[in-house]
Amino acid sequence: MKRSTTPVTSPAKPLNSGHIKAGAVQYPAxxxxxxxxxxxxxxGxxxxxxxxxxxxxxxERLH
Known part of the structure; x- marks a missing residue:
């Protein structure tokens, strides 16, 4: 299996709210x-x- 270093959440937007979806803004809704x-x-x-x-x-689903 090829290892990837692509983050699931955006490094440009920290998870200030503590919720997963808050950091997944780089992907279409x-x-x-x-x-x-x-x-x-x-x-949430x-x-x-x-x-x-x-x-x-x-x-896996986002990439």
Whole structure:
């Protein structure tokens, strides 16, 4: 598996709110919504409470 260093969230916009979707502004809204649905995550989920597997699902769906 090829490793990527592409961040899931935008480095230009820190996660000030602590919610995942707040940092995913670099992607079209429909793609973000679809990725969240596939990962089974609520848009307002606090970053600290997201299991690493869900981050991988988000990344895979957005890239």
């Amino acid at each position: 429909h793609r973000v919504d679809a990725a969240f649905a596939e990962a089974g995550l609520d848009r 989920r606090v970053v600290a409470f997201v299991h690493p597997d869900r981050w991988l699902t988000l990344f």
